[in-house]
Amino acid sequence: MFFAGFLTACSGGSGSDSSISGDQKADPVVVDYPIVFVRRPLPLDEEGMLATDDVLAPQEFRPGASLILKDRASGDAPETVLTEGLFEGDIDIQHLNVSPDGEKLIFSLREPEIPGADEDEQPTWDIWEYALESGDLRRIIATDISAEAGQDLYPAYLPDGRIIFSSTRQRRGRAQLLDDNKPQYSGLEEDLDNEAFTLHVMDEDGSNIKQVTFNQSHDLAPAVMPDGRILFSRWDNMGRSDSVSLYTTTPDGRNIQPYYGYHSQATGSDNSAALHARPWMLENGQTLVILRARESNRFGGDLVIVDGENFTEAYSEPNQSGTLVGQNTVSVFEVLTNSELSPHGHFASAYPLRDGSGRLLVSWSDCRIIDQSTMLPQPCTDENLAQPDPVPADPLYGLWIYDYSDGTQRPVVVAEEGIMISEAVALEPSFTTGFIADPIAGADLEQTLVDENAGILDIRSVYDIDGTDIVEGGIAAIADPVLATAEDRPARFLRIVKAVPIPDENVREFNPSAFGVNRSQLMREIVGYTPIQPDGSVRVRIPANIPFAISVVDRDGRRIFGPHQNWLQLRPGEIRSCTGCHERGSEVPHGRADKEPQSAWPGASTSDLAFPNTEPALKAQMGETMAQLLSRIAGEASLSGDLGFIDVWTDPLVRPKDPSWDIFYRDLTTAIPAAPGCETTWQDRCKAIIHYPTHIQPIWELPRPVFDANDMLIADHTCTGCHTNRDANSMTQVPAGQLELTAGQSDVNPDWMTAYAELLLEDGQQELVDGALRDLTRQATDDDGNPLFQLDGNGDPLLDINGDPIPLLEPVPQGASMRAGAAVASRFFEKFEAGGSHAGYLTAEELKLISEWLDIGAQYYNNPFEAPVN
Template identity: 40%
Template sequence: MNPKLWCSGFALVALLITGCNDQTIQENGQTDPVLVEYPVVYIERSLNRVGEEELTPVSFSARNPAEFNAGAALIIKNNAFADSPKTSLTANLFVVDSETDSEVLSEDIAQAIDIRDLSVSADGQSFLVSIRAPEIEDADDDEQPKWNIWRYQQSDKSFLPVISSEVIAEQGDDLMASFLPDGRIIFASTRQRLSRAILLDEGKPQYTATNESGEDSAFNIHVMQADGSDIQQVSFNMSNDIYPLVLQDGRILYSRWDTMGGINKINLYRMNPDGTDNQLIYGWHSQRITLDDEEYDIDYVKPQQMPNGDVLLLLTSEQSVGYQKRPVLINIDQFIDNQQTLASAANINESNAQSDLFSDDFYNFNFLDEINSAGRLSHLFPMPDNSNRFLLSWDLCRVTINTGTNEETIKSCGQLSPEEFSPEKLVEQGVELATPWYELWLYNGNTHTQQIVAKTTEDNMISEAIVMQATNNAPAFIADKTLGNGLIAELANEQAAAIHIRSVYDIDGSDSSISNSNPQGISALRDPSITRAEDLPARFLRIVRGVPLPPREVKRIPNTDFGRSRNQLMREIVGYTPIQPDGSVKVKIPANVPLAISVLDGNGQRIGGRHRQWISVKAGETLECNGCHTQQSELPHGRIEAQAASINSGAAIGGSTYPNASENIIPQLGQTMAQADEMVNGLAELSADITYKDKWTNPDISTPNPDLNYSYQELSTAAPEGSNCFTSWNAYCRLQVNYVDHIQPLWLLTRQVFDDESAELLADNTCTNCHGPVDIDNIAQVPAGQLDLTDSVSTDETDHLTSYRELLFNDAEQEVIEGIVINKLIDVVDSNGNIVYEVDLEGEFILDAEGNRIPVQTTITVPAILSTSGARQSERFFELFKTGRHENMLTVHELKLLSEWLDIGGQYYNTPFYSQD
């Protein structure tokens, strides 16, 4: 326990807290105007879900926003006086033939509805809230009521759903709504309006995709008109995009659950209201922080903005089991992580982005489930009038004391003497925290005083509150980008966008191409007279699409469909494009889908780690990137303004060729090679094949580089699904690689070598001839290299072929004994090299029929030759076909297919509807 938590602010506690949650304080004998003038709205709920047979505490998870905690009421009061009348707005919403009562009754709290996400308009005349109707008995999960957004208007006291059509309202869960400056409403929803439509265009069934955990429907940010019409999806994450906050500058700050590849972080992102300029803002390397000498794993959830513009978060810890939060201010203007400034803000005085909202010890709220004199804070609403006042959902410090006669008594911490409040005395008396009792308080940060605003009964809590008061800092209006005004019409009409990377060699502002052999970096790479194409480290860019997974009621996907590892789920390849010699690339990509990029070498194999974030670009938009970053790097990345200046300044002189380069492409000042190429040859389109044609060599100065083409057309086996689409590219072209259809046939393909003149069979290099359990005479054999590539059903996993398991899973070494292939056994030896023998329960040696001790035996592990981490991590396999004993037995086109399959995760299927389960 932290001793300072016991004594800090004790005198103030004793002064203000003289009983259990019962006080009213006026300041300087004057009535606070906020107490009289403005309605207060709050959510009161039971601490346990109502209607369930067993007591189940309510729980709130950012990873399951649609969770239903039955037992809530929405209360409005004309003012903030504790004893002013209060009215339940929800007492009769879902009750038939029930009398209306202006007072909140216990039955109201017990009503089996859920309420959350209060948000007030800038003029203070209306608010939004999300409500879920009661469960329907015996109905399936997909038939239960959805979360709906309701609006209250102060002018006529109306309280109605924003979407009036029940059919439309029930098409998705709608949560976390806020007003945009033009009256529209931005909210998080599982509707996936555009994503569902794109599924149809991709040739898939239309369904609401789950998040990457596969448990619940994914939330994305949507916008609708004030009357609930014209619903538009504006974000396109594979998992949850939640809690959109309209900032004072008009942009949208929101929380994104980043779960690609098995990571598990909730970070802050920002975009315009139309979804453009969407990028990471804060938190990627700040998920584990130290607070009060303790380490916590935290999520950056539900941002708010203070009247002075500061961003406020109520941090919650994954380790915390209660409802307490810690109010923290985060400087996102100058930091991208807690201890990492933007490149442009390197000389600021602050060393950390995060600071506690309340600096005095008395309000030292924390995550600990231990006794804290500050009590526990669950919710905080900053008053919008720059008065430094807050509505607090506050559980004052109360403890349960064992009297020694099997009886307990509850006291406020203010009733304890300093001696009783010491850590030693608390432990001696068996003092524990009392059951949470969160009531509503108005706290004045200037005078450090508070007063009760709304009370509740024990076992209930006030979970959220707002004041219907106009803000002095109404958000600015940002108009949606339109065709010709921020969006390129040609791209938008194709439902496409573009991405421009200034240089893939730019790793966090450093030139990664600099080495002992290339001290000049990209200046040498972009000079064709110095660097040949085959010597360029980065040759191609691969674009990968995350496959949306259907919910269980549409298709139950067994884990075996994902193959060796579930981390990458299912992936589609969207296509390839060459990287220019300076590392730049600009290419047309599909709009409004989650995409990732991979940089490839000349063999079509991924360089470095996988991309860790999904990116999406609005139709007609161009995403600008300086470069890349390493997986472990904590330098600014992912946020354009955070990054260091690009290493690629582009053409030094406009109207002249790049040094020693072709005269066919004349760049403008500052253009990258990709930009200059687009100016002459048009925006590059993605292809199914990896192709290269030299555009940059000046034949009068250097020898042109040979063409390169790894083509599906050169395969003798089936090409991946969708490859034909690329003959005339469109935004819905996808490549699907499934092991059964596209990889297994490589091992079965007949590979006979004949003499050119006599047609004599010289060799049969069919893979399964050697890599099978029997030879050509059907006699048992140990597969060559202990690798069985046949298409038999695996004895280890009946949902997989033998070859898949042999390639990607560790196996046991085999041998042939008496015509039977069996696992080879060896004696187990101890650390001294002595044979270990079998013993019985008493430790006596077990003897065989001849009275000899029986050695303990074990199998010999044969490591898997392929890795789902990628082709370069499977180098031992590929070297066999480059310079090893299998040299040239697989073509470069087949090796490219194997490389891309491994790079995207080595899945068994990349089509959700492939298997029949």
């Protein structure tokens, strides 16, 4: 905590003494390098109240900013307004950064708003550069057409002079949309509020722009680490997981790994939600962040240093318990980051000076409240805070040099009422960082993979969960054909699922009912399947530059582990290896190579020998998995839209091989959910895109007559023949199993067919009374099972003509037979199993299609351009 007397005097809160308190030691070293800062009016909303600042809405336009240069960090140093006269009208500026040599400043600027223009016609955020020696100020991307292709924020210089930044331009993603015969657009983040920001790299002249990350929510605030990797803030929001944490990548987007804080989302005051905003690397490898609430009208938070080199989470024990080890505040006194009044103010920004002093250039506001007698701001002293219901005054952000090692600070720019210094940097050389050059095809990368725009995913064993072998008897046992048949192995295929970018309403405005009952999964495409080998290993070729997720599925194509809630990517030629799978909610490091547990599956124990009881010709090398062995001998596996099994492993001298089988899309007698040609030859362009009206509803309506040996009709298993509210004579009936599978308009949602709602939503049972359907009811009970009765206004039971209490009735529920997102948990399939009442009614191909549709979210449509216009 800072010293209240000093802060009050220098912040302009109430005192008139501008001298430094005797308790405050003067900074012994003046920062002789120039500093640049942003001065702006306090952001206000349309009603004149303090605006809400949302870290995950960085494109918000707050006009009135100016870029100011001081030739040194001293209060008496003169100021030069670098942006004076640059435009007619108010601009906005944010995200200052400095070149490694300290000679150039880079930042994001948005030009003045165009009166009367629509939002999509307003200026975009552009990246600008200021050269200290020449004084030149320029937009990096010179041409208007290219500059206006997206919102460009958070620029940072790479060691070779190129620029990495966050942008909505989604350059590679747009090109893929053209390949899919869709218009080019930038997809919305998964809350569907704004276009998603992903990382891009460009040359210093604004040319050669490349998208390097493909997350479906934001990737923000890249910073160069001492070893040359890029640290950035990623918003993981698949399935509304809503986690913001730190990740790392190489400058070209390879080897993306979680770094810190995925399970540390509530490290704010009193365990309130807080995120690690705007990371800056320190020379010792630690990271300086502003710990703050995602949304706040105080515009700041606490100064925190993250020790991501040694820890992946904040606390020593899971579930944010134990000792705080991964991060620590460097504020001298407590700064509150929750909704409570913070007696010691907030930091809006912090920049670590590179002079070896450990000092910070900070934007800081003291805490002030409104004196109810004078209606003037007063400092948050204990006496003032003791007033009933203290009302916070507007923040007062000035610029300071702060030395957290001894708790001293010195004013650089004194705060003014209604004005804030939002961020600042020093134009000084930074510490030397490593340089990671982009790999070269044919030298560092396999040329064929690069040419085919593909990468390799290599998983040691899906039976390795957080470093633990989950197989009873061990992975070696389930991989041994003598000890386990194919049918004994639960994990049979790996399914690759791709995200579908959702356009904003200016591109395609469709009814949200197109998402179906499970909007959190948005829309999905199935890229394909690959077999999981007996030891649980996978090595498969996957299209590069797409956001994808994986699912481990059984013989029937039903996911057996929890949903994967993080988007993965491969760059062309990249080979990404992982040890196994991760239990959702587990805080065991997963995906970060230097912290995750050792693999539970060592692979082959010797070289030039086959795995136990497998084909002798399939000789492994020490440590190889079964998938790696096959890849070395037969080449990389590719994806397929079909499920199929051939026993390549069992040595026929020890037991007969397991029987082969296939489930082909092409054997469907209803519409195939893939482009023509894909049903016979699955290529990288092939995807399964499943729409309920097109691909699932026809299954219920398909005629299924059964004939005897003499071609006499003996039964009709057409689904809608029994599961309808009309019999063969058009008379009203209760649908079989209380389940109606007709294509009529649902009374739950007019945009859905009746069958869709009946299958996926709980309903009330019906009965037939006097030729009409009515809801079946029962007497309601309380939590203890006691019967409930109708009551009058005084709470007394209502009585019938016999003087007996009148029962309170409730509908008899009919549970949904399908569960969106979990085919394996859907009781629908029980009817079709061997011995079930519907065994043999549906084909294996139909059951596989229904299963995969359920697993990806049971969407009504999986292409926004196929969904009806709203």
